[in-house]
Amino acid sequence: MIKLLSSSSFSFPKEPPRKNEDSILPPRKVGDGFLMAVADGVGAYAGASSASESAIDYLTSLPPSAFEGGDATKQIFEQIRSRISNLVTENPSYFEAATTLTFCYAGEYGVRIGHVGDCRVYLKENGKLRQVTKDHTQHQKLIDEGLYRPSELKEVRGKSTLFSAISKNVSLHFQEVFISYNDFCDKDGSISLFLMSDGAYHSWEVRPRFLESTLDDPNRFASNLRRRIMRLHPVDDCSLVAARFVRASQLELFD
Amino acid sequence: MDGYHGNYKYRIIKRIGKGGFGFVERIELFNIEGVRCGEYARKCLSDLDKEIREEFRRRFAREVSYQASCVHTNVANIYLCDLKSEQPWFIMDLADGDLQDDIDSGALTVSQKIKIILMVLDGLIYLHSLGYLHRDIKPSNILRFGDVYKVSDFGLVKNLDKSAESEVITKIAMAMGTANYMAPEISAAGDYSKRSDIFALGVLLEDLDMLGNPGVHEVFKRSTTRRPNDRYAEVQDMRDDLVAAVQGER
Numbered sequence: 001m002i003k004l005l006s007s008s009s010f011s012f013p014k015e016p017p018r019k020n021e022d023s024i025l026p027p028r029k030v031g032d033g034f035l036m037a038v039a040d041g042v043g044a045y046a047g048a049s050s051a052s053e054s055a056i057d058y059l060t061s062l063p064p065s066a067f068e069g070g071d072a073t074k075q076i077f078e079q080i081r082s083r084i085s086n087l088v089t090e091n092p093s094y095f096e097a098a099t100t101l102t103f104c105y106a107g108e109y110g111v112r113i114g115h116v117g118d119c120r121v122y123l124k125e126n127g128k129l130r131q132v133t134k135d136h137t138q139h140q141k142l143i144d145e146g147l148y149r150p151s152e153l154k155e156v157r158g159k160s161t162l163f164s165a166i167s168k169n170v171s172l173h174f175q176e177v178f179i180s181y182n183d184f185c186d187k188d189g190s191i192s193l194f195l196m197s198d199g200a201y202h203s204w205e206v207r208p209r210f211l212e213s214t215l216d217d218p219n220r221f222a223s224n225l226r227r228r229i230m231r232l233h234p235v236d237d238c239s240l241v242a243a244r245f246v247r248a249s250q251l252e253l254f255d
Numbered sequence: 256m257d258g259y260h261g262n263y264k265y266r267i268i269k270r271i272g273k274g275g276f277g278f279v280e281r282i283e284l285f286n287i288e289g290v291r292c293g294e295y296a297r298k299c300l301s302d303l304d305k306e307i308r309e310e311f312r313r314r315f316a317r318e319v320s321y322q323a324s325c326v327h328t329n330v331a332n333i334y335l336c337d338l339k340s341e342q343p344w345f346i347m348d349l350a351d352g353d354l355q356d357d358i359d360s361g362a363l364t365v366s367q368k369i370k371i372i373l374m375v376l377d378g379l380i381y382l383h384s385l386g387y388l389h390r391d392i393k394p395s396n397i398l399r400f401g402d403v404y405k406v407s408d409f410g411l412v413k414n415l416d417k418s419a420e421s422e423v424i425t426k427i428a429m430a431m432g433t434a435n436y437m438a439p440e441i442s443a444a445g446d447y448s449k450r451s452d453i454f455a456l457g458v459l460l461e462d463l464d465m466l467g468n469p470g471v472h473e474v475f476k477r478s479t480t481r482r483p484n485d486r487y488a489e490v491q492d493m494r495d496d497l498v499a500a501v502q503g504e505r
Contacts, residue, residue, distance in 0.1 A: 148482070158446070
């Protein structure tokens with residue numbers, strides 16, 4: 001059994017009068033685990049916020065069994081893709097509506113991560129955050145394929161161009177990760193997860209460090225990161241879901 | 256008459272081609288006085304499903320606007336268009352054939368091949384000078400008008416003009432074009448650049464069976480190498496090397 005010790009989240013638009021095209025799912029009890037997610041509607045196409053909302057709505061409707069089985073993640077993404085494809089019936093201009101989606105299901109033995117796009121999941125490990133998901137951006141793919149060196153793309157536009165997202169017009173390409181608690185539990189047995197949209201991690205990556213006491217406290221992490229984003233000025237809509245869990249057997253250590 | 260547009264009218268002779276989202280007709284064009292201007296090609300957007308109609312009308316309008324802005328001997332130009340009708344269309348010169356047919360016929364001489372590839376390169380140099388990428392260079396998109404070859408089919412042309420993209424907006428890159436002429440960065444991540452057009456031009460050298468000349472083979476290798484930054488940066492550089500390689504064969 002896993003228990004939620006603490007969590008904090010935020011989601012706000014780049015500029016106040018503008019629509020927030022991110023949608024988030026703060027930790028929600030689903031069966032014996034917790035589900036949380038960040039979706040970032042792809043801004044170049046009409047229906048971005050409807051697409052990200054639709055993805056989160058679908059996740060919240062799922063029973064615990066939907067996260068079990070070998071092809072659970074694939075099924076979830078395919079169902080969401082089908083919902084987003086149907087958005088065009090509500091509004092013909094949503095023909096190209098698209099969203100990214102990154103979700104974590106913290107179950108009994110570990111965390112199952114499903115990921116499409118450029119939101120990120122970080123785990124706290126040895127006093128630092130380790131990025132677990134791989135950005136589905138054009139630049140990352142070009143580097144992975146050995147077509148460019150990172151230095152060659154440093155000043156080149158296109159960092160926010162995706163090669164994968166959930167959309168009627170794009171073939172589904174997703175990353176699935178399962179990480180056992182045995183592999184990343186903190187010294188005190190706690191598990192800290194951080195989901196961020198690109199607007200949020202843009203500021204985090206400027207200087208990817210906070211005091212360890214801040215990393216251990218999702219509320220403090222959220223307020224510090226938010227302050228940093230405002231100071232640097234948001235480059236996009238910004239979302240964070242931060243949560244700290246502990247396995248039930250470890251919980252006794254806190255008593 | 257089958258249609259009127261401004262001071263012109265046209266009669267459809269027959270349909271001469273069909274693609275996924277449109278078709279091409281051979282037409283006879285007249286001015287309003289009934290004076291025959293000659294035979295032309297009319298490209299029309301098909302009657303598409305409501306769901307995709309608006310998007311494809313937008314793309315068609317973009318194709319027309321880019322192609323109409325080109326004035327160069329080696330780029331097929333557009334004379335008339337109607338983008339507001341139910342089925343948008345444009346009128347261009349009627350081609351005598353395309354490069355694919357001429358390659359298939361096996362009748363092209365070495366000297367003709369050299370002239371053809373230089374015409375295509377000149378067309379591309381012009382397109383790139385306007386900030387356009389063609390993104391679908393292949394023999395069937397190179398049309399022949401008499402002895403002159405012109406780059407055509409602007410369906411996938413992209414404007415590199417950065418001013419239109421001042422705000423950082425997330426978008427999705429998609430691989431479009433024809434697999435055989437697609438640079439690795441396109442298939443992997445939908446990344447287009449002048450160098451991906453240069454890759455397709457390199458494949459064209461192979462299509463024309465010109466690699467027997469060691470100099471041309473070197474140009475081919477440098478045009479189609481896997482890493483974009485190892486290719487020619489500009490079509491003009493490729494042209495210069497090619498001209499040097501074929502000295503004596505022209």
